[in-house]
Amino acid sequence: MASTPREPRKDGEATRMRILEAAGELFAASGYAETSNKAVAAKAEVDLASINYHFGSRNGLYLAVLDEARRRFLDISDLQRIILGEQPATEKLRALIELVVHKASQRRNNWHLRVLAAEILAPSPHGQAHLQAVAPLRLALLKGLFSEITSIAPEHPALIRCILCVTAPWAMMLIGPRGASGALHEILGMPADDVAAHLYSFALAGLRESSRLYSQGMQP
Template sequence: MSKVKRGARADGEATRARILEAAGELFACAGFAETTSKAIATRAGADLASINYHFGGRDGLYQAVLVEAHRRLVDVATLQRIAQGSPSARDRLRRLIEHLVQSISDDAGDWRLTVLAAEILAPSSHIQVLFQSEVPQKLSLVLAMFEEITGIPAQDPALLRCLLSVAAPCLVLLIGRRGLPGPLQEIRQMPQEAIVEHLHEFAMAGLQAIGRKTVQAQSE
Protein backbone atom coordinates (compact mmCIF):
# COMPACT_ATOMS: atom_id res chain seq x y z
CA MET A 1 0.00 0.00 0.00
CA SER A 2 2.77 2.46 0.88
CA LYS A 3 4.48 1.82 -2.45
CA VAL A 4 1.30 2.78 -4.29
CA LYS A 5 1.03 5.98 -2.29
CA ARG A 6 4.63 6.97 -3.01
CA GLY A 7 4.14 6.18 -6.70
CA ALA A 8 0.97 8.24 -6.86
CA ARG A 9 2.69 11.10 -5.08
CA ALA A 10 5.63 11.01 -7.48
CA ASP A 11 3.30 10.96 -10.48
CA GLY A 12 1.40 13.92 -9.06
CA GLU A 13 4.57 15.91 -8.48
CA ALA A 14 5.76 15.12 -12.01
CA THR A 15 2.44 16.26 -13.46
CA ARG A 16 2.54 19.46 -11.42
CA ALA A 17 6.09 20.17 -12.60
CA ARG A 18 5.13 19.61 -16.25
CA ILE A 19 2.16 21.94 -15.95
CA LEU A 20 4.27 24.63 -14.26
CA GLU A 21 6.94 24.37 -16.95
CA ALA A 22 4.43 24.44 -19.81
CA ALA A 23 2.58 27.39 -18.30
CA GLY A 24 5.79 29.34 -17.75
CA GLU A 25 6.86 28.84 -21.36
CA LEU A 26 3.47 29.94 -22.70
CA PHE A 27 3.12 32.89 -20.31
CA ALA A 28 6.60 34.05 -21.34
CA CYS A 29 5.68 33.77 -25.01
CA ALA A 30 2.13 35.17 -25.10
CA GLY A 31 1.44 36.66 -21.69
CA PHE A 32 -1.12 35.70 -19.07
CA ALA A 33 -4.18 37.13 -20.82
CA GLU A 34 -3.53 35.31 -24.10
CA THR A 35 -2.66 31.93 -22.59
CA THR A 36 -5.54 29.53 -22.04
CA SER A 37 -5.74 26.65 -19.62
CA LYS A 38 -6.44 24.36 -22.57
CA ALA A 39 -3.21 25.38 -24.29
CA ILE A 40 -1.25 24.80 -21.08
CA ALA A 41 -2.81 21.38 -20.54
CA THR A 42 -2.09 20.36 -24.12
CA ARG A 43 1.54 21.44 -23.90
CA ALA A 44 1.98 19.67 -20.57
CA GLY A 45 0.30 16.48 -21.74
CA ALA A 46 -2.22 16.78 -18.91
CA ASP A 47 -5.96 17.34 -18.59
CA LEU A 48 -7.69 20.52 -17.48
CA ALA A 49 -8.70 18.92 -14.20
CA SER A 50 -5.02 18.59 -13.29
CA ILE A 51 -4.57 22.36 -13.44
CA ASN A 52 -7.47 22.86 -11.06
CA TYR A 53 -6.26 20.05 -8.79
CA HIS A 54 -2.68 21.27 -8.45
CA PHE A 55 -3.14 25.04 -8.71
CA GLY A 56 -6.83 25.81 -8.21
CA GLY A 57 -7.14 27.21 -11.73
CA ARG A 58 -5.27 29.44 -14.15
CA ASP A 59 -4.87 32.32 -11.68
CA GLY A 60 -3.28 30.05 -9.09
CA LEU A 61 -1.05 28.57 -11.76
CA TYR A 62 0.17 31.99 -12.86
CA GLN A 63 0.90 32.91 -9.25
CA ALA A 64 2.91 29.70 -8.84
CA VAL A 65 4.86 30.63 -11.97
CA LEU A 66 5.63 34.07 -10.50
CA VAL A 67 6.84 32.52 -7.24
CA GLU A 68 9.08 30.10 -9.14
CA ALA A 69 10.40 33.00 -11.23
CA HIS A 70 11.27 35.03 -8.12
CA ARG A 71 13.05 32.04 -6.59
CA ARG A 72 14.97 31.62 -9.84
CA LEU A 73 16.25 35.18 -9.50
CA VAL A 74 17.28 34.74 -5.85
CA ASP A 75 16.05 32.25 -3.28
CA VAL A 76 16.15 32.46 0.49
CA ALA A 77 18.85 29.81 0.83
CA THR A 78 21.16 31.75 -1.50
CA LEU A 79 20.56 34.98 0.39
CA GLN A 80 21.30 33.25 3.68
CA ARG A 81 24.58 31.90 2.30
CA ILE A 82 25.54 35.37 1.12
CA ALA A 83 24.56 36.90 4.47
CA GLN A 84 26.80 34.41 6.30
CA GLY A 85 29.59 34.31 3.75
CA SER A 86 31.84 37.16 4.83
CA PRO A 87 32.39 39.31 7.92
CA SER A 88 32.46 42.35 5.63
CA ALA A 89 29.07 43.78 4.68
CA ARG A 90 30.75 45.45 1.71
CA ASP A 91 31.84 42.05 0.40
CA ARG A 92 28.41 40.55 1.02
CA LEU A 93 26.74 43.33 -0.94
CA ARG A 94 29.09 42.74 -3.84
CA ARG A 95 28.31 39.04 -3.78
CA LEU A 96 24.58 39.79 -3.80
CA ILE A 97 24.89 42.14 -6.78
CA GLU A 98 27.11 39.62 -8.54
CA HIS A 99 24.52 36.89 -8.02
CA LEU A 100 21.68 39.09 -9.33
CA VAL A 101 23.59 40.24 -12.40
CA GLN A 102 24.65 36.69 -13.20
CA SER A 103 21.11 35.35 -12.74
CA ILE A 104 19.70 38.04 -15.00
CA SER A 105 22.39 37.68 -17.65
CA ASP A 106 22.54 33.88 -17.82
CA ASP A 107 20.01 31.57 -19.46
CA ALA A 108 18.66 34.06 -21.98
CA GLY A 109 15.87 31.66 -22.90
CA ASP A 110 14.78 31.06 -19.30
CA TRP A 111 11.01 31.62 -19.15
CA ARG A 112 11.15 32.30 -15.42
CA LEU A 113 12.94 35.61 -15.66
CA THR A 114 11.06 36.58 -18.82
CA VAL A 115 7.74 36.17 -16.99
CA LEU A 116 9.03 38.06 -13.96
CA ALA A 117 10.29 40.92 -16.12
CA ALA A 118 6.91 41.21 -17.84
CA GLU A 119 5.09 41.28 -14.51
CA ILE A 120 7.38 43.99 -13.13
CA LEU A 121 7.01 46.06 -16.30
CA ALA A 122 3.21 45.83 -16.19
CA PRO A 123 2.18 44.61 -12.72
CA SER A 124 -1.09 42.74 -12.24
CA SER A 125 -2.95 41.96 -9.03
CA HIS A 126 -1.17 38.59 -9.04
CA ILE A 127 2.12 40.21 -8.06
CA GLN A 128 0.78 40.39 -4.50
CA VAL A 129 1.62 36.71 -4.08
CA LEU A 130 5.31 37.64 -4.13
CA PHE A 131 4.87 40.09 -1.27
CA GLN A 132 3.02 37.45 0.69
CA SER A 133 5.31 34.49 0.16
CA GLU A 134 8.71 35.50 -1.22
CA VAL A 135 9.57 39.09 -0.36
CA PRO A 136 9.31 39.35 3.48
CA GLN A 137 12.12 36.97 4.50
CA LYS A 138 14.38 38.06 1.63
CA LEU A 139 13.73 41.69 2.48
CA SER A 140 14.74 41.22 6.11
CA LEU A 141 18.05 39.62 5.08
CA VAL A 142 18.90 42.45 2.66
CA LEU A 143 17.86 45.21 5.07
CA ALA A 144 20.06 43.69 7.78
CA MET A 145 23.00 44.01 5.38
CA PHE A 146 22.12 47.62 4.57
CA GLU A 147 21.72 48.42 8.25
CA GLU A 148 25.26 47.23 8.89
CA ILE A 149 26.64 49.36 6.04
CA THR A 150 24.71 52.55 6.82
CA GLY A 151 24.16 52.43 10.57
CA ILE A 152 20.49 53.18 9.88
CA PRO A 153 18.04 51.07 11.95
CA ALA A 154 16.08 48.53 9.94
CA GLN A 155 12.75 50.12 10.86
CA ASP A 156 13.82 53.55 9.58
CA PRO A 157 12.06 54.48 6.28
CA ALA A 158 15.41 55.76 5.00
CA LEU A 159 16.62 52.18 4.75
CA LEU A 160 13.73 51.23 2.47
CA ARG A 161 14.63 54.16 0.24
CA CYS A 162 18.17 52.75 0.12
CA LEU A 163 16.73 49.42 -0.96
CA LEU A 164 14.92 51.15 -3.83
CA SER A 165 18.12 52.81 -5.00
CA VAL A 166 20.17 49.61 -4.94
CA ALA A 167 17.50 47.32 -6.38
CA ALA A 168 16.34 49.60 -9.21
CA PRO A 169 19.36 49.08 -11.53
CA CYS A 170 19.01 45.31 -11.20
CA LEU A 171 15.31 45.55 -12.03
CA VAL A 172 16.17 47.64 -15.09
CA LEU A 173 18.58 44.93 -16.23
CA LEU A 174 15.83 42.36 -15.70
CA ILE A 175 13.34 44.36 -17.77
CA GLY A 176 16.03 44.70 -20.43
CA ARG A 177 15.71 40.97 -21.05
CA ARG A 178 12.54 41.77 -22.98
CA GLY A 179 14.65 43.32 -25.72
CA LEU A 180 13.72 46.96 -25.23
CA PRO A 181 15.80 49.07 -27.66
CA GLY A 182 18.32 51.68 -26.59
CA PRO A 183 21.47 51.92 -24.48
CA LEU A 184 20.23 49.24 -22.08
CA GLN A 185 20.99 46.57 -24.68
CA GLU A 186 24.51 47.94 -25.05
CA ILE A 187 24.98 47.70 -21.29
CA ARG A 188 23.71 44.12 -21.32
CA GLN A 189 26.46 43.26 -23.80
CA MET A 190 29.19 44.55 -21.49
CA PRO A 191 31.26 42.11 -19.38
CA GLN A 192 29.40 41.04 -16.25
CA GLU A 193 32.39 41.90 -14.09
CA ALA A 194 32.34 45.52 -15.26
CA ILE A 195 28.61 45.81 -14.56
CA VAL A 196 28.95 44.24 -11.12
CA GLU A 197 31.88 46.47 -10.20
CA HIS A 198 30.02 49.61 -11.26
CA LEU A 199 26.77 48.74 -9.48
CA HIS A 200 28.64 47.76 -6.33
CA GLU A 201 30.72 50.93 -6.14
CA PHE A 202 27.68 53.07 -6.94
CA ALA A 203 25.58 51.32 -4.28
CA MET A 204 28.28 51.53 -1.61
CA ALA A 205 28.84 55.25 -2.22
CA GLY A 206 25.13 55.94 -1.99
CA LEU A 207 24.56 53.80 1.10
CA GLN A 208 27.49 55.34 2.95
CA ALA A 209 26.44 58.88 2.02
CA ILE A 210 22.85 58.35 3.16
CA GLY A 211 24.11 56.64 6.29
CA ARG A 212 26.29 59.61 7.22
CA LYS A 213 23.49 62.08 6.50
CA THR A 214 20.88 60.15 8.46
CA VAL A 215 23.09 59.54 11.49
CA GLN A 216 24.14 63.20 11.53
CA ALA A 217 20.50 64.35 11.37
CA GLN A 218 19.54 62.05 14.22
CA SER A 219 22.35 63.39 16.41
CA GLU A 220 21.36 67.04 15.96
Protein backbone atom coordinates (compact mmCIF):
# COMPACT_ATOMS: atom_id res chain seq x y z
CA MET A 1 0.00 0.00 0.00
CA ALA A 2 1.49 3.30 -1.08
CA SER A 3 2.05 5.77 1.69
CA THR A 4 0.41 9.18 1.52
CA PRO A 5 2.96 12.02 1.17
CA ARG A 6 3.23 14.05 4.34
CA GLU A 7 1.99 17.58 4.07
CA PRO A 8 4.37 20.28 5.33
CA ARG A 9 3.47 21.59 8.76
CA LYS A 10 1.51 24.79 8.47
CA ASP A 11 3.45 26.37 11.32
CA GLY A 12 6.83 25.47 9.81
CA GLU A 13 7.53 28.87 8.27
CA ALA A 14 6.41 30.66 11.42
CA THR A 15 8.83 28.53 13.46
CA ARG A 16 11.63 29.21 10.99
CA MET A 17 11.08 32.97 11.19
CA ARG A 18 10.91 32.87 14.98
CA ILE A 19 14.28 31.12 15.05
CA LEU A 20 15.68 33.58 12.51
CA GLU A 21 14.56 36.61 14.53
CA ALA A 22 15.93 35.17 17.78
CA ALA A 23 19.23 34.28 16.15
CA GLY A 24 19.50 37.70 14.51
CA GLU A 25 19.06 39.47 17.83
CA LEU A 26 21.63 37.24 19.54
CA PHE A 27 24.18 37.41 16.72
CA ALA A 28 23.77 41.21 16.73
CA ALA A 29 24.31 41.40 20.48
CA SER A 30 27.07 38.81 20.96
CA GLY A 31 28.53 37.97 17.56
CA TYR A 32 28.82 34.67 15.72
CA ALA A 33 31.48 33.10 17.93
CA GLU A 34 29.62 33.75 21.19
CA THR A 35 26.14 32.66 20.08
CA SER A 36 25.24 29.00 20.52
CA ASN A 37 22.36 27.07 19.04
CA LYS A 38 21.27 26.36 22.60
CA ALA A 39 20.92 30.08 23.32
CA VAL A 40 19.00 30.62 20.08
CA ALA A 41 16.67 27.72 20.85
CA ALA A 42 15.97 29.09 24.32
CA LYS A 43 15.20 32.58 23.02
CA ALA A 44 13.03 31.26 20.18
CA GLU A 45 11.34 28.78 22.54
CA VAL A 46 12.04 25.79 20.29
CA ASP A 47 14.11 22.64 20.67
CA LEU A 48 17.54 22.18 19.10
CA ALA A 49 16.12 19.75 16.59
CA SER A 50 14.03 22.56 15.08
CA ILE A 51 17.18 24.57 14.35
CA ASN A 52 18.85 21.60 12.71
CA TYR A 53 15.70 20.83 10.72
CA HIS A 54 15.34 24.34 9.30
CA PHE A 55 18.99 25.40 8.98
CA GLY A 56 21.16 22.27 9.21
CA SER A 57 23.80 23.72 11.52
CA ARG A 58 24.87 26.84 13.40
CA ASN A 59 26.75 27.98 10.32
CA GLY A 60 23.67 27.41 8.17
CA LEU A 61 21.63 29.45 10.64
CA TYR A 62 24.15 32.28 10.58
CA LEU A 63 24.21 32.38 6.77
CA ALA A 64 20.41 32.49 6.76
CA VAL A 65 20.56 35.41 9.21
CA LEU A 66 23.01 37.20 6.90
CA ASP A 67 20.68 36.61 3.95
CA GLU A 68 17.76 38.10 5.88
CA ALA A 69 19.89 41.02 7.09
CA ARG A 70 21.04 41.74 3.54
CA ARG A 71 17.45 41.54 2.29
CA ARG A 72 16.28 44.07 4.87
CA PHE A 73 19.33 46.26 4.31
CA LEU A 74 19.33 46.71 0.52
CA ASP A 75 18.24 43.63 -1.33
CA ILE A 76 19.42 43.02 -4.86
CA SER A 77 15.76 43.07 -5.90
CA ASP A 78 15.54 46.67 -4.61
CA LEU A 79 18.43 47.67 -6.87
CA GLN A 80 17.00 45.82 -9.86
CA ARG A 81 13.53 47.26 -9.39
CA ILE A 82 14.84 50.83 -9.28
CA ILE A 83 17.81 50.73 -11.66
CA LEU A 84 16.03 48.70 -14.34
CA GLY A 85 12.96 50.92 -14.18
CA GLU A 86 11.78 53.39 -16.82
CA GLN A 87 12.44 56.70 -15.06
CA PRO A 88 15.45 58.95 -15.88
CA ALA A 89 18.78 57.92 -14.36
CA THR A 90 18.88 60.90 -12.00
CA GLU A 91 15.47 59.95 -10.63
CA LYS A 92 16.67 56.40 -10.10
CA LEU A 93 19.55 57.78 -8.03
CA ARG A 94 17.10 59.88 -6.03
CA ALA A 95 14.91 56.82 -5.41
CA LEU A 96 17.90 54.78 -4.20
CA ILE A 97 19.04 57.49 -1.82
CA GLU A 98 15.53 57.94 -0.45
CA LEU A 99 15.21 54.18 0.08
CA VAL A 100 18.50 53.98 1.97
CA VAL A 101 17.81 57.01 4.14
CA HIS A 102 14.33 55.85 5.08
CA LYS A 103 15.62 52.38 5.96
CA ALA A 104 18.36 53.89 8.11
CA SER A 105 15.86 56.18 9.82
CA GLN A 106 13.59 53.34 10.87
CA ARG A 107 14.00 51.63 14.22
CA ARG A 108 17.62 52.20 15.09
CA ASN A 109 17.88 48.99 17.10
CA ASN A 110 17.14 46.77 14.11
CA TRP A 111 19.31 43.69 14.50
CA HIS A 112 19.97 43.34 10.78
CA LEU A 113 22.04 46.52 10.67
CA ARG A 114 24.14 45.45 13.65
CA VAL A 115 24.68 41.96 12.22
CA LEU A 116 25.98 43.39 8.96
CA ALA A 117 28.20 45.88 10.79
CA ALA A 118 29.65 43.14 12.99
CA GLU A 119 30.33 40.90 9.98
CA ILE A 120 32.14 43.70 8.17
CA LEU A 121 34.20 44.75 11.20
CA ALA A 122 34.93 41.23 12.49
CA PRO A 123 34.41 38.73 9.65
CA SER A 124 33.23 35.22 10.50
CA PRO A 125 34.74 32.14 8.79
CA HIS A 126 32.15 32.00 5.99
CA GLY A 127 30.16 35.21 6.26
CA GLN A 128 32.24 37.46 4.02
CA ALA A 129 32.27 35.01 1.12
CA HIS A 130 28.51 34.59 1.49
CA LEU A 131 27.84 38.33 1.47
CA GLN A 132 30.11 38.84 -1.51
CA ALA A 133 28.22 36.31 -3.64
CA VAL A 134 25.96 39.00 -5.14
CA ALA A 135 28.58 41.77 -5.12
CA PRO A 136 29.40 41.50 -8.85
CA LEU A 137 25.75 41.88 -9.83
CA ARG A 138 25.25 44.79 -7.42
CA LEU A 139 28.34 46.54 -8.78
CA ALA A 140 27.28 45.95 -12.38
CA LEU A 141 23.88 47.54 -11.68
CA LEU A 142 25.47 50.56 -10.01
CA LYS A 143 28.01 50.95 -12.80
CA GLY A 144 25.22 51.02 -15.35
CA LEU A 145 23.34 53.70 -13.43
CA PHE A 146 26.34 55.91 -12.72
CA SER A 147 27.63 55.57 -16.26
CA GLU A 148 24.26 56.71 -17.55
CA ILE A 149 24.35 59.78 -15.31
CA THR A 150 27.97 60.76 -15.99
CA SER A 151 28.66 59.28 -19.45
CA ILE A 152 31.86 57.85 -17.93
CA ALA A 153 32.65 54.48 -19.47
CA PRO A 154 31.78 51.57 -17.14
CA GLU A 155 35.35 50.22 -17.28
CA HIS A 156 36.95 53.59 -16.43
CA PRO A 157 38.47 53.72 -12.90
CA ALA A 158 36.83 57.10 -12.30
CA LEU A 159 33.41 55.48 -12.29
CA ILE A 160 34.29 53.29 -9.31
CA ARG A 161 35.50 56.39 -7.49
CA CYS A 162 32.19 58.10 -8.24
CA ILE A 163 30.26 55.11 -6.90
CA LEU A 164 32.35 55.05 -3.72
CA CYS A 165 31.94 58.78 -3.08
CA VAL A 166 28.17 58.57 -3.43
CA THR A 167 27.51 55.29 -1.61
CA ALA A 168 29.93 55.68 1.33
CA PRO A 169 27.43 57.83 3.26
CA TRP A 170 24.77 55.17 2.63
CA ALA A 171 26.94 52.53 4.28
CA MET A 172 27.73 54.85 7.18
CA MET A 173 24.05 55.53 7.82
CA LEU A 174 23.03 51.90 7.54
CA ILE A 175 25.83 50.09 9.36
CA GLY A 176 27.76 52.82 11.14
CA PRO A 177 28.03 52.98 14.95
CA ARG A 178 24.77 53.66 16.79
CA GLY A 179 26.13 55.79 19.62
CA ALA A 180 24.18 58.11 21.88
CA SER A 181 25.88 61.16 20.41
CA GLY A 182 27.89 62.33 17.44
CA ALA A 183 27.22 63.39 13.87
CA LEU A 184 25.54 60.14 12.81
CA HIS A 185 23.20 60.28 15.78
CA GLU A 186 22.23 63.85 14.86
CA ILE A 187 21.69 62.97 11.20
CA LEU A 188 19.48 60.00 12.05
CA GLY A 189 17.39 62.34 14.18
CA MET A 190 16.73 64.70 11.29
CA PRO A 191 13.69 64.39 8.97
CA ALA A 192 14.50 61.59 6.51
CA ASP A 193 13.22 63.58 3.53
CA ASP A 194 15.59 66.47 4.32
CA VAL A 195 18.58 64.14 4.65
CA ALA A 196 17.74 62.33 1.42
CA ALA A 197 17.32 65.59 -0.49
CA HIS A 198 20.68 66.86 0.76
CA LEU A 199 22.53 63.65 -0.10
CA TYR A 200 20.93 63.59 -3.53
CA SER A 201 21.81 67.19 -4.42
CA PHE A 202 25.34 66.74 -3.09
CA ALA A 203 25.83 63.49 -5.04
CA LEU A 204 24.38 64.86 -8.24
CA ALA A 205 26.61 67.94 -8.12
CA GLY A 206 29.69 65.76 -7.73
CA LEU A 207 28.65 63.42 -10.51
CA ARG A 208 27.98 66.29 -12.88
CA GLU A 209 31.39 67.78 -12.16
CA SER A 210 33.03 64.39 -12.75
CA SER A 211 31.11 64.14 -16.01
CA ARG A 212 32.34 67.59 -17.07
CA LEU A 213 35.96 66.73 -16.35
CA TYR A 214 35.67 63.39 -18.13
CA SER A 215 34.13 64.99 -21.22
CA GLN A 216 37.08 67.40 -21.39
CA GLY A 217 39.64 64.62 -21.20
CA MET A 218 40.61 65.50 -17.62
CA GLN A 219 40.85 63.15 -14.66
CA PRO A 220 37.61 63.17 -12.62
